Amino acid sequence: DSGVTQTPKHLITATGQRVTLRCSPRSGDLSVYWYQQSLDQGLQFLIQYYNGEERAKGNILERFSAQQFPDLHSELNLSSLELGDSALYFCASSAGPQRTNEKLFFGSGTQLSVL
Amino acid sequence: GEDVEQSLFLSVREGDSSVINCTYTDSSSTYLYWYKQEPGAGLQLLTYIFSNMDMKQDQRLTVLLNKKDKHLSLRIADTQTGDSAIYFCAESKEGGSEKLVFGKGMKLTVNP
Numbered sequence: 166d167s168g169v170t171q172t173p174k175h176l177i178t179a180t181g182q183r184v185t186l187r188c189s190p191r192s193g194d195l196s197v198y199w200y201q202q203s204l205d206q207g208l209q210f211l212i213q214y215y216n217g218e219e220r221a222k223g224n225i226l227e228r229f230s231a232q233q234f235p236d237l238h239s240e241l242n243l244s245s246l247e248l249g250d251s252a253l254y255f256c257a258s259s260a261g262p263q264r265t266n267e268k269l270f271f272g273s274g275t276q277l278s279v280l
Numbered sequence: 281g282e283d284v285e286q287s288l289f290l291s292v293r294e295g296d297s298s299v300i301n302c303t304y305t306d307s308s309s310t311y312l313y314w315y316k317q318e319p320g321a322g323l324q325l326l327t328y329i330f331s332n333m334d335m336k337q338d339q340r341l342t343v344l345l346n347k348k349d350k351h352l353s354l355r356i357a358d359t360q361t362g363d364s365a366i367y368f369c370a371e372s373k374e375g376g377s378e379k380l381v382f383g384k385g386m387k388l389t390v391n392p
Contacts, residue, residue, distance in 0.1 A: 167322060207384035208323075208368065255322055269380070271322030 168192065171256050171272035179280055183244040186275045190237055190258030196220070197239040198259070198269065199231055203252040214239055215261065243277070251279045284369055284383035291389045298356040300386050302369030305350060309371040312345060314354045317366040317385065326354070326367075356388075364390045 168191035178184055190197050199211040201224075210223035214233035225231075228246075233239045243250060253276050257269040283305045292298045304312070310331050315323040329336045329343045329352070336343045342355040356363055366385040 167324070169322070208382035210380060257322070268325055269323075271324070273320065273322045 167270040167272065169256055169258050169270050169272035171254075171275050173275060174273070175276045175278075177278045177280060178246060180246055180248060182246050182279075183242065184246065184277065186241040186243070186254050186256075186277075188239045188241070188256030188258075188272060190239070190256075191270050193260065194258035194270070195237065195261050196259045197233055197237070198257040199225075199239070199241050200255040200257065200271075201252045202255060202274070206252075208255075211241070246279045248279050251277055253277075284371055284381055286367075286369055286383035286386045288384070289387050289389070291391060292359050294359060294361055294390055294392050296359055298359045298363065298388055298390075300354045300356075300367050300369075300388065302352040302354075302383055303350055304352065304369070304371050304381075306371060306381070307347075307350065311372045312343075312352050313368075313370040313372070313380070314341075314343065315368040315370060315382075317368065319365075323368060359388075359390050361390045361392055364388055 170189040172187045195216045198213045200208050201211055202208045211225040212231050213221040217233050228244050231241045253274045255271050255274045257271045259269050285303045311328055313328040314326045316326050317323045327338050327341050329345050340357045344353045366387050368385045369383040370380045372380050
């Protein structure tokens with residue numbers, strides 16, 4: 166168990182809908198990362214938050230947004246969903262930003278299916 | 281640009297050694313990582329190597345880095361059925377995790 170908790174584990178929804186994925190980082194970790202894993206694109210970095218502030222942005226669509234709350238949990242909001250958004254969404258956490266050998270701890274992911 | 285390539289599948293017998301290969305394109309990469317993903321689980325960091333090293337050994341795992349050829353390999357000695365998983369190679373430029381670029385992963389199947 167990595168200590169990173171993601172809910173829900175599975176989510177099935179329809180095109181055009183909006184969903185929220187939730188992540189609780191390991192106790193004491195200040196950084197939260199979101200990744201999208203799909204068969205064709207592999208594992209893509211979406212966005213990182215550190216202590217409530219956006220720190221780095223990757224291949225995140227404008228239809229997607231995220232935030233990190235004062236209690237350090239994070240939510241990833243996906244709106245106007247398309248079939249191609251079906252993927253496994255991972256959250257990871259780490260102690261802080263860009264330290265040497267910064268280690269990421271991954272949650273077990275949320276499997277999103279858009280029908 | 282940033283690109284990490286891996287073979288997709290490898291099948292070995294229990295007790296044999298497994299070698300998982302990876303090539304990357306960004307010569308300014310500073311850290312290279314190996315992650316393991318078991319079915320239904322997230323990614324678990326196995327080991328990493330700093331770009332000024334050629335080799336790193338950690339119990340059954342040996343990482344070899346050929347910086348000239350931008351080639352990274354992970355050797356698993358005495359492979360066990362519990363090693364069956366998808367293995368990801370990843371690189372970063374600044375030692376910071378937010379810049380991790382992952383390969384698409386290689387599925388290792390260990391047959392008894």
